[in-house]
Amino acid sequence: MSSTRDIDALIDLMARLPGLGPRSARRAVLHLIRKRGLLLAPLARQMQLVADTARECLNCGNVGTADICDICSSEKRATGELCVVEDVADLWAMERSGVFRGRYHVLGGTLSALDAVGPEELRIPKLLDRVHAEGITEVILALNATVDGQTTTHYIADQLEGRVRITSLAQGVPIGGELDYLDDGTISAALRARKEL
Amino acid sequence: MSSTRDIDALIDLMARLPGLGPRSARRAVLHLIRKRGLLLAPLARQMQLVADTARECLNCGNVGTADICDICSSEKRATGELCVVEDVADLWAMERSGVFRGRYHVLGGTLSALDAVGPEELRIPKLLDRVHAEGITEVILALNATVDGQTTTHYIADQLEGRVRITSLAQGVPIGGELDYLDDGTISAALRARKEL
Numbered sequence: 001m002s003s004t005r006d007i008d009a010l011i012d013l014m015a016r017l018p019g020l021g022p023r024s025a026r027r028a029v030l031h032l033i034r035k036r037g038l039l040l041a042p043l044a045r046q047m048q049l050v051a052d053t054a055r056e057c058l059n060c061g062n063v064g065t066a067d068i069c070d071i072c073s074s075e076k077r078a079t080g081e082l083c084v085v086e087d088v089a090d091l092w093a094m095e096r097s098g099v100f101r102g103r104y105h106v107l108g109g110t111l112s113a114l115d116a117v118g119p120e121e122l123r124i125p126k127l128l129d130r131v132h133a134e135g136i137t138e139v140i141l142a143l144n145a146t147v148d149g150q151t152t153t154h155y156i157a158d159q160l161e162g163r164v165r166i167t168s169l170a171q172g173v174p175i176g177g178e179l180d181y182l183d184d185g186t187i188s189a190a191l192r193a194r195k196e197l
Numbered sequence: 198m199s200s201t202r203d204i205d206a207l208i209d210l211m212a213r214l215p216g217l218g219p220r221s222a223r224r225a226v227l228h229l230i231r232k233r234g235l236l237l238a239p240l241a242r243q244m245q246l247v248a249d250t251a252r253e254c255l256n257c258g259n260v261g262t263a264d265i266c267d268i269c270s271s272e273k274r275a276t277g278e279l280c281v282v283e284d285v286a287d288l289w290a291m292e293r294s295g296v297f298r299g300r301y302h303v304l305g306g307t308l309s310a311l312d313a314v315g316p317e318e319l320r321i322p323k324l325l326d327r328v329h330a331e332g333i334t335e336v337i338l339a340l341n342a343t344v345d346g347q348t349t350t351h352y353i354a355d356q357l358e359g360r361v362r363i364t365s366l367a368q369g370v371p372i373g374g375e376l377d378y379l380d381d382g383t384i385s386a387a388l389r390a391r392k393e394l
Contacts, residue, residue: 001231004261006250016236018228019221030286032244033251033260041248043210047229047241050207052228054237063203063230090229162328 061106080137258303307345
């Protein structure tokens with residue numbers, strides 16, 4: 001491909017990132033080489049730093065640079081509300097919205113009979129422990145609105161029934177959404193959950 | 198966004214790569230953190246290596262890890278043919294085809310009155326030197342088929358006229374191309390350059 005082995009090796013590694021193929025990896029590497037002082041060297045250093053320090057929070061499963069993540073260790077977030085999400089990307093999405101002030105619990109996936117994922121493969125036992133240990137008053141199940149996500153929601157709700165308030169995210173028309181572009185399932189969910197004005 | 202500054206800093210740097218935005222950068226960084234042993238650490242090392250060693254070939258402008266690139270220093274490529282391309286990505290594309298056995302000259306762009314790019318901003322003086330110094334017998338102008346690319350082709354052809362054989366890539370229907378999907382310009386170029394079977 002290019003004229004040197006080291007650059008080819010970098011292209012091969014970059015092509016393993018999600019969303020990049022061989023062609024876009026080549027383009028990215030050429031861009032990095034052109035900006036090797038301003039971008040490539042800082043990126044290499046930052047990657048090494050994160051590779052050395054990143055770990056999963058022992059409590060909630062979020063990624064961070066300490067054994068207990070910033071959210072779990074912040075006293076301000078001990079509101080008694082616990083938001084359960086499938087993975088860290090979902091946690092980050094919730095944090096970007098800036099609305100939730102409690103703590104999180106990252107399951108690391110969903111129950112799936114097909115892929116032989118049971119409660120022990122996820123962080124469900126740890127979730128049940130936390131509800132007791134942290135004095136949780138409300139568990140917000142914010143799993144994806146997929147079949148596996150909803151199965152997992154129901155399983156967890158069963159496990160926690162009677163011990164704590166259990167809620168899930170509202171379903172309906174997204175803000176800015178146009179009816180014409182929404183699927184039938186969303187429209188019927190929004191209609192069933194209609195509200196008085 | 199995420200819970201730690203170091204990870205956010207990595208996301209910001211990744212988002213500056215071509216083809217990645219904030220969302221895909223977050224996805225890539227999460228993937229890297231999950232595979233920090235297998236992918237993130239090797240990628241960081243390889244980037245540092247390339248940042249430390251990558252440079253432009255003093256002769257042709259290709260990127261490599263030596264002052265003179267592998268192609269320029271290979272005696273096997275001293276065929277007397279010199280292929281002129283706009284940038285390194287084009288050189289790499291030519292090399293992938295595996296057909297050209299001569300050497301390259303990377304201009305680093307095209308002439309552009311609008312952007313005030315004249316011959317001195319490109320590697321055109323160096324090209325004229327090389328034609329003399331390296332005993333070049335044929336200059337293949339493989340610039341992109343854009344207006345600026347064709348302007349540059351004509352400028353270089355004028356400069357070299359009478360000193361060396363000057364050719365350019367054939368224009369026509371791409372292999373596997375369907376007429377229905379081709380633009381008018383390509384179809385008329387292909388028709389004008391039609392060949393006896």
